[in-house]
Amino acid sequence: MAEYVTVAKIDEIAKGKSKLVQIHGKEISVWRIEDSYFAIDDICTHEEENLSNGDIIDTFHICCPRHGAEFDLRNGKALCLPATEPVQIYQVRLTGEEVQLLV
Ligand code: FES
Structure with a gap:
């Protein structure tokens, strides 16, 4: 069953940057765009x-x-070649000072 996991403090990730985490054997990058956070599988679907x-x-x-x-960090869609398959995205929530992913 999916559950929320804390992956960072909100100020730990600079704007426009990411933090790489490993959860259940998957590499997931958590991105901060201004004050919004997005999480995707970190591995490109091309190679x-x-x-x-x-x-x-x-x-x-x-x-x-x-x-x-x-x-696209918002939906995982591949926007141009050579990738054609999307990357998986993860739901993100902020709880107090923590960034949490639903995994
Ligand atoms: S490995 Fe990402 S575009 Fe080829």
């Missing part, structure tokens, strides 16, 4: 690069550092 090594572009899009595929 398994870590997306947390990439850069944010166009506010909500992460660009894979290996071949340049882009994903």
